[in-house]
Amino acid sequence: MKTLCGIRFLAFCLLAVCAPQVSVVAQSRAAQGPAQGGAQSGAPPGATRAGVPDNAPRTIAPYFTPASRVPRAPDIEGFLQRWLLLEPIAKPNRTNIVFTDSYVRNAFATEYFPGQMTVVPRSGDTVTVDGQKLAWHAVDSSTFNVKLFRFAYGLNKPTYGVIFWAVTVVNSPRELKDVRMAVGSNSASMWWLNGKEAVLLSGDRRMVMDDCVSPRLTLTKGRNVIRGAVINGPGLSDFCVRFVDERGKPITDVTLHLDQAENQ
Amino acid sequence: MKRSLLAAAVAALVAVAPAPLFAQSRPAPALDGEPYIHDPSTVTFCDGKFYTFGTGGGGLISDDGWTWRSGAVRPGGGVAPDVIHIGNRYYVTYARGGGGMSGGHASNVYVMWTKTLDPNSPDFGFHDETVVATSDGIEDCDAIDPAFLLDPTTGRLWLSYGTFFGYIRLVELDPRTGKRVVGNKAINIAIDMEATALVYRDGWYYLLGTHGTCCDGANSTYNIRVARSRKVTGPYIDNVGIDALKGGGKLVVAASGRFVGPGHFGLLDLGDGVQKFSCHYEADLDRSGRSVLDIRPLLWKDGWPYAGDNFREGTYEIQSERSGYALELAVDFVRMPSMRRGGFGAPGGPPSGAGAPGTNAPGARGAGAPGTATPPAAAAGANPQRGGAPGGPGTNMFAAPTGPVTPVPAQDLAEASKDWPAGTLGVRLGDFMFRPHQKWTITPVAGAGGYPGAPYFKITIAGTNRALAAAADAEVVAVPTFTGGPEQLWRIDQLTDGTYRIMPKSVPGSTEPFVLTAVAHSTPTLAKFDPKSDNGRWNFKLP
Numbered sequence: 001m002k003t004l005c006g007i008r009f010l011a012f013c014l015l016a017v018c019a020p021q022v023s024v025v026a027q028s029r030a031a032q033g034p035a036q037g038g039a040q041s042g043a044p045p046g047a048t049r050a051g052v053p054d055n056a057p058r059t060i061a062p063y064f065t066p067a068s069r070v071p072r073a074p075d076i077e078g079f080l081q082r083w084l085l086l087e088p089i090a091k092p093n094r095t096n097i098v099f100t101d102s103y104v105r106n107a108f109a110t111e112y113f114p115g116q117m118t119v120v121p122r123s124g125d126t127v128t129v130d131g132q133k134l135a136w137h138a139v140d141s142s143t144f145n146v147k148l149f150r151f152a153y154g155l156n157k158p159t160y161g162v163i164f165w166a167v168t169v170v171n172s173p174r175e176l177k178d179v180r181m182a183v184g185s186n187s188a189s190m191w192w193l194n195g196k197e198a199v200l201l202s203g204d205r206r207m208v209m210d211d212c213v214s215p216r217l218t219l220t221k222g223r224n225v226i227r228g229a230v231i232n233g234p235g236l237s238d239f240c241v242r243f244v245d246e247r248g249k250p251i252t253d254v255t256l257h258l259d260q261a262e263n264q
Numbered sequence: 265m266k267r268s269l270l271a272a273a274v275a276a277l278v279a280v281a282p283a284p285l286f287a288q289s290r291p292a293p294a295l296d297g298e299p300y301i302h303d304p305s306t307v308t309f310c311d312g313k314f315y316t317f318g319t320g321g322g323g324l325i326s327d328d329g330w331t332w333r334s335g336a337v338r339p340g341g342g343v344a345p346d347v348i349h350i351g352n353r354y355y356v357t358y359a360r361g362g363g364g365m366s367g368g369h370a371s372n373v374y375v376m377w378t379k380t381l382d383p384n385s386p387d388f389g390f391h392d393e394t395v396v397a398t399s400d401g402i403e404d405c406d407a408i409d410p411a412f413l414l415d416p417t418t419g420r421l422w423l424s425y426g427t428f429f430g431y432i433r434l435v436e437l438d439p440r441t442g443k444r445v446v447g448n449k450a451i452n453i454a455i456d457m458e459a460t461a462l463v464y465r466d467g468w469y470y471l472l473g474t475h476g477t478c479c480d481g482a483n484s485t486y487n488i489r490v491a492r493s494r495k496v497t498g499p500y501i502d503n504v505g506i507d508a509l510k511g512g513g514k515l516v517v518a519a520s521g522r523f524v525g526p527g528h529f530g531l532l533d534l535g536d537g538v539q540k541f542s543c544h545y546e547a548d549l550d551r552s553g554r555s556v557l558d559i560r561p562l563l564w565k566d567g568w569p570y571a572g573d574n575f576r577e578g579t580y581e582i583q584s585e586r587s588g589y590a591l592e593l594a595v596d597f598v599r600m601p602s603m604r605r606g607g608f609g610a611p612g613g614p615p616s617g618a619g620a621p622g623t624n625a626p627g628a629r630g631a632g633a634p635g636t637a638t639p640p641a642a643a644a645g646a647n648p649q650r651g652g653a654p655g656g657p658g659t660n661m662f663a664a665p666t667g668p669v670t671p672v673p674a675q676d677l678a679e680a681s682k683d684w685p686a687g688t689l690g691v692r693l694g695d696f697m698f699r700p701h702q703k704w705t706i707t708p709v710a711g712a713g714g715y716p717g718a719p720y721f722k723i724t725i726a727g728t729n730r731a732l733a734a735a736a737d738a739e740v741v742a743v744p745t746f747t748g749g750p751e752q753l754w755r756i757d758q759l760t761d762g763t764y765r766i767m768p769k770s771v772p773g774s775t776e777p778f779v780l781t782a783v784a785h786s787t788p789t790l791a792k793f794d795p796k797s798d799n800g801r802w803n804f805k806l807p
Contacts (some may be wrong), residue, residue, distance in 0.1 A: 100596035182784060201786070203597065203694070212692070213784040215739055246791070248783070248799075 060139070060154030063147045067123070067138035071171065071255035078242035078250025079144040079209075080168055080226065084121055084258055087134040088152045088162035093233035096204035099188035104202050107163065108190045108229045117195065120167055120225055123258065136167075138258045145184070145207060148230060148237035164237060166228045171255045176219040178246045181226070184211040185239040189230040193217055207238050210248075219243065219254070294523065294548050296719065297331040299324060299557040302479075303344035303409070303459065306530030307542040307559060307716070310354060310381040314716065316530075316542060316557060317345040317356065324557060330714025332557060337383040339390055340374060344459065344528070348412035350421070353377040355442045356390065357423065359408035362399055369429050370401030373410045375442040396444045397425055397435050404430030405450075411530075413462035413469075414439060415496055422496055424471070427458035432473065432508070434497060453498045454491070454508035459528040463569070468492045470569065471500040471508055472516060474527035481553045484525030484546035489513030490569055503568060517571035522549040523558070526571075532559060532716060537759045537795035539564075540716055541571070559717035561758035572758040574718045578806070579705045579726045581696050585763050585801035586782040589693035591732075593701040593725060593742055598680045600672075675699055677727045689742045691732065693786045698807045701725065704732070706804075712753050712769075720753035720769055722746050734768035738778050738790040763801035765793060 072082045089112050093099075113127035113134075123138030137155075141147070146166070152159045181198045183191055186207040191198045191214070198214035205211070230239050243251035301318035307329070308315050315336050317323035320343075323336030338345060342360035349355075355377045362371025376393035379385075399407035406429040413422045421439040426432035432454035436445040454460070457473035464470070470492045476485035491500035491508040499507050506512030517526045525546025532540040539562040547553040561572030582591040680700040696702055703726040708719040723732040724746055731746035732754065746752055753769040766780040771790055778790035781800045793800045 097597075097599070101594065102596050180783065199787075208785050210784045212786045213789075215789075216737060 058154050058156055060137075060151055063142055063150040063154070064137075064139040065142065067140050067258050071257040072140065073255055074242060074250070074252050075144060076250075076252065077144065077209075078244065078252050080170065080241045080256055081141040081144070081146070082139070082168055082256035082258060083141065083146055084123065084136050084138050084167045085146070085148070085151055086121075086127070086136050086165040087155060087157050088148075088159070088164050089129050089134065090132070090158055090161060091163045091231060092161040093231075094161075096187045096233045096235065098233075099202055099204060099231065101200065101202045104188045104190060104200060104231065107231055112163070112165075116165070117192070117227065120169060120259070144209070145238045145240040148232075148239065149235075152237070159237070160232070160234045162232060162237065164230045166230070166239070168226045168256055169258060170219065170224040170226060170243075171257055172219045172221055172224060173253060175221045176243075176245075176251060176254075178216040179219055179243045179251055180213040180216060180245075181241065182210040182213045182244050183228075183239065183241050184208045185228075185230050186235065186237055187230070187232045189228055189239055191226065191228040191241065194220070194225055195227075207240065209240050209242075210244070213244070216246075219251070293550070294545065294556045294558045295326075295330060295332050295717070296714065297326070297333050299332040300334075300551075300554055301557045302544055302555045303528050304530065304542055304544050304557050305345045305347045305356070306411070306461070307532045308347045308349060308354065308381065310349070311385065313382065315347070315381040317347065317358075318544075319343040319345075328713050329559060329716030330719055335383070336381065337388070340376075340393070342374075344409040346411045346461075346530070347381070348414060348421075350414060350439050352379055353442075354379070354381055355412065357396070357410040357412065359410060359425070361408075362401070362406045362429075363408045363427065364406070364429065368401050369399055369406040371399050371407040373397040373407050373423070373425050375423075375437065377442055392442065394443050396423060396437055396442075397433070397450065399430075405433055406430060407433075409459045409528075411459075411461045412437075413464065413496070416464055420496075422462060424453065424460040424462055426454075426460065428456055431455055432457050432460050432471070451497050452509060453500055454513075456511045457489070457508065457513065461529045461531065462496070463531050464496075465564070465569075466567070468494065468567065469496045469500075471498075472529040472569070473508075473513065474529070475513060476525070476527075478525070478527065478546065480525075480546065482524050482547040482549060485519075486525035486527040486546050487518040488516040488526055488529050488543065488571075490516050492567070514568055516569055517543070517560070520573075523547070524549065524553075526558075531562065534716065534757075536765075536793050537761075538757045538765065539760050561717070562760065563758065563762050564760045565762075572762065575706070575721065575756045575758070575764075575804075577705075577707050577721070579703050580804040581698070581702060581807050582704050582723075582766075583696065583803040583805055584693050584782040584788075585798040585803060587693060587785040589782075589786060590696035590702045591691055591704065591780075591788060591802075592694050592699075593684070593730070594690035594692045595681075595684050595701050598675065598683075598699070600675050681728070687744060688735075689730070691740055691742050691788055693782060693788060696805075696807075700727070703807050706754075706756070709748065709753060712748065715755050715757070718756065721756055722748075722752060723754050734771040734778070734790055736772045738771055738774060738776070740780060740788050740790055759795075759801060761801070763798075763803055765800055766802055767793075 067082050074080055112129045121136040125136045126133050148164045149159050183199050184207040185201050187205050189201045199212050201212045303319040304316040314326040314329045317338040321341045324332045325335045326332045342358045345358035347356050357375045359371050359373045362369050372395045374393050375396050376390040378390045379387040397407045399405045406427045407425050408427050410423050410425040421437040423437055424434050431452040433450040434453050435450050436448045438445055460473040470490050472490045474486050475489050476487050478486055491502040491512050493500045502512035503514040523545040526543045528544050530542040540559050541562045542559050544555050548556040563570050563572045677700040704723050705726040706721050706723050709722050712720045729745045730742045731752045733741055733743045734751040735741045750770040751772055755767040757765045771778050779793045779800045781789055781791040783789040
């Protein structure tokens with residue numbers, strides 16, 4: 001989640017000096033943690049400064065488009081761009097340095113909704129978490145990485161202090177042994193293949209392709225369910241996932257097909 | 265080799281004393297066992313063993329390149345042999361006469377061949393000994409110290425020879441017979457040099473040879489130097505443009521540590537970007553000042569070779585060349601207590617722009633002090649949008665620092681490890697923070713064997729017995745206790761670019777030569793080494 005490098009941070013400081021009230025307001029929102037729903041709670045800290053009014057209509061475009069019923073291949077580099085994303089679950093954290101292995105495991109071992117580790121939902125299905133009704137959305141990401149922040153922001157949902165759940169189904173034309181699930185995420189995340197833990201990314205983590213990979217895995221012939229959870233405090237959330245072979249080459253001859261995507 | 269002192273060197277070789285045991289406390293020792301030799305031939309691998317021959321006949325054998333014993337057989341006596349493997353023959357060259365012995369420089373260089381270097385093999389036996397070069401004792405050349413080069417670009421076989429008495433010369437041999445090419449005339453390629461060797465690499469021919477004084481024990485100034493040429497026949501020029509025919513030569517290796525007088529370079533190319541060289545030291549001060557064999561990494565920089573050092577035991581960060589991240593136990597990060605008292609402001613000055621208590625005044629840089637209207641995270645003293653950690657009460661990273669300046673103790677092992685699980689742990693790569701879970705103590709393991717130039721090492725978390733180990737499925741873990749198993753023994757080879765390759769002695773359930781590999785930015789595994797990739801390259805840094 002190291003979203004600001006030195007120069008950008010200095011620029012931010014200068015901005016803060018020049019427009020202190022704006023900066024404080026932005027940070028106040030971030031620090032307060034996500035209120036449930038509503039435009040105000042989901043405002044990115046730079047939106048007002050950039051001149052975009054908070055009440056402007058929001059959309060997940062152009063970052064996402066609805067998933068179609070046509071199976072989709074990974075992109076040329078093997079990145080999986082079709083996902084079922086659950087609207088964010090509130091998990092207030094004012095900093096990301098808390099995301100130790102133990103914290104992350106515990107956070108994702110907590111049951112937020114029934115079938116959390118088993119369901120392959122239909123687009124539009126909803127779950128209720130702490131009284132908040134959250135919907136699943138079957139989407140295609142326009143970029144190699146799935147921009148969870150833009151997903152939440154576009155839906156007027158909380159963007160900071162959140163957990164995102166993601167599910168997709170990979171259809172493999174044959175059994176593929178000794179492949180690895182390669183993940184990058186901002187911030188911490190955990191991923192499962194067919195119900196078994198594949199890879200954990202802990203810490204205050206920025207998203208880098210192939211940041212962490214799983215041990216050698218087998219993609220079974222036919223249907224393989226990929227499930228992931230991403231947790232973030234303040235900052236932009238996103239992830240990227242692909243499979244690579246023993247030589248690190250991307251697996252591209254699989255397809256992604258969300259069975260009920262047409263219900264979107 | 266200066267013949268005036270040869271007798272002393274030979275006498276030292278003949279004298280046999282108990283072999284010194286490998287001492288763990290000594291960094292980067294010369295080879296183990298009885299590596300006593302002078303003017304060693306290029307170390308050559310044959311039928312599962314390493315061989316080298318020396319002055320006076322005979323030579324050394326090793327099963328692993330680390331522990332050496334006498335037993336190699338070379339007839340003919342004489343001085344300074346060399347070996348090359350071509351087809352099904354091992355050609356051996358050596359010289360008899362010359363070298364200043366008895367005041368003479370008349371000498372012959374011989375070549376003979378055998379199907380194997382193993383003296384116990386029925387195929388062992390030298391054939392077709394023939395003279396390929398001579399010096400008459402008057403001319404400006406002393407035909408000793410021969411060395412082969414099989415030119416990989418042409419398949420032609422060359423032989424350099426000579427010593428400080430006159431020229432280093434080059435002649436061409438027939439690679440099918442080892443005999444001198446009919447009509448070939450010797451070419452002068454250097455002066456003031458002896459114990460030469462020729463190496464080809466990336467379009468350059470390198471002439472390596474020894475300068476300085478031989479055969480004077482701890483007072484020998486022997487050192488290995490190099491010049492290079494685009495053509496095998498020269499001219500060989502050093503790094504400042506001086507022709508080897510005018511005495512030029514860039515330093516490759518000189519005395520260091522407890523070793524005096526390196527000489528008689530021989531390339532040992534192990535493939536996959538691992539090159540080593542054999543040499544002898546005129547004196548190993550830990551072995552009664554005897555002349556000993558050593559094998560060291562050969563590194564390259566800007567097209568020039570130079571000597572690396574065999575790995576020294578110690579405590580290190582193990583840094584991935586791929587990502588720059590450090591190998592670490594996969595345990596919870598333990599924070600150090602926040603001790604910041606103020607931050608970036610000028611000492612003694614006003615709290616530049618910092619929010620004053622009880623205000624939310626303009627000028628607050630987003631990190632207000634207690635009592636402000638700033639929300640909890642912003643008041644915490646760190647910028648949460650940067651993922652920063654909350655500071656202590658009253659801290660303000662933009663305020664002028666206050667209080668005395670004192671050193672901050674490093675996080676100690678007891679504090680960091682109190683919640684580490686007891687069993688086998690995963691390992692991963694992370695930002696190096698010089699924390700206990702990132703410091704590895706690397707120690708040679710006595711009696712566990714080795715590889716060319718060095719022993720196997722154990723790699724443990726400093727202050728613990730938790731050991732890096734190869735696991736089934738070619739993954740890497742940290743086991744709770746070092747047991748000495750082959751999956752816990754590590755070979756550490758320095759590569760030609762100065763980085764290191766780290767290889768377990770064995771991987772459970774596999775016979776593949778896997779090495780420690782950063783398969784992702786943050787994930788280590790075991791995989792085949794790819795010399796074209798940084799994934800299998802590591803650096804050892806002092807924490």
